[in-house]
Amino acid sequence: MMNFEWNTAMSATTVRTCSLKTEQSVWLNEFSDGWEHPFLIIDSEVRRLWDNLLQPAIMSASGLYIMEAREVLKNTFTLSRIWDSMSAAGIHRDTPVVVIGGGLVCDIGAMAASTYLRGLRLMLVPTTLLCMVDACLGGKTGVNLASAKNQVGTFNPAEKILIAPDFLDTLPNREFKSGIAEILKTALIGDRSILELLERMDIENPDKNSILKIILKCLEVKGGIVTEDLRETGKRMLLNLGHTIGHALESASEFRLSHGEAVGLGLLGEAAIAVNRGGNRDLPGEIRGMLKQAGLPTGVNDMVSGEKLSRLFKRDKKTRRNGRIWVLPFDWCDCRLTYLTPDQEEKALPFVMSLLRV
């Protein structure tokens, strides 16, 4: 078991790691000292696969909301159902909320916790690689609108995060690989040594020690950034690397691409734009090679048109009156916030599309 803490002006987050095999009691200890009888929000698949582990927590919970992790359900309607369920359970301002699931359930569950009764204490228990390396930390909560992803949300860092890599034992391979895309993103932003750890890990048969090292390195990079800039007024925007193109691709593919797959392609496309502006010419090739090695898609075929992408970019949250702030990877650990006018974007788009069609 290891403990880490990140403090922002708004809050402190404690991250603990545990093994579900040798430290079952540690997991249950989380539900003491003010965390007894929480309101639980659990991913339905995790509930099904980890029934024995979850049963004691469920038995002592104040209330329970089980949700299917589908992007089409990550919306205000589901959020309102969670609030209704909290209300029906009669929870109070001192009832903590514990969310157990991947990034999707954590995003909406954390949003319910940050808004019901104007905010309840929150613990996140991430169960996907993507959520362990990225989504669980930093306090972004959110739901999608029909028109765009994560368009409504709050900043609400969890007070506690419990990382138990054993949950990955049941994670489908495709979802595991999605997590690798966010790991590549983190390596590009702030720590190339993560790549070495990744290269040493057998992606098809990963061992827990290697995964845990990578998770903690990624959280260190993200933790450092969100500690400085929780509300994304500056440096935190770097964490959106791959996401301007990624979110647009995810929506344009009607979620046939997973979040991680779309972000991986976003890294590639954004590196191509950086090359046009003087970035490292080898970088797109290096990223493509790594996506391939991880078994992630390196192109979109005819799934998405340039026009559709261009329309979706316009709804990106980084859009300002006369253009948009992009995060462009000029090189490893040299990602820059770059303002592109609509004209400059129009010129970049065909280049991105030709790269993604390969």
Ligand SMILES: NC(=O)c1ccc[n+]([C@@H]2O[C@H](COP(=O)([O-])OP(=O)(O)OC[C@H]3O[C@@H](n4cnc5c(N)ncnc54)[C@H](O)[C@@H]3O)[C@@H](O)[C@H]2O)c1
């Ligand atoms: N808040 C943030 O900072 C942040 C960062 C990145 C992504 N996100 C959000 O995270 C979401 C993507 O999250 P994700 O990649 O974790 O996927 P997910 O939460 O959509 O889960 C993917 C699939 O894995 C299943 N699953 C989860 N844990 C499992 C387990 N242990 N065993 C078996 N199946 C399991 C789920 O039921 C689902 O079918 C997107 O909505 C994205 O917007 C948020």
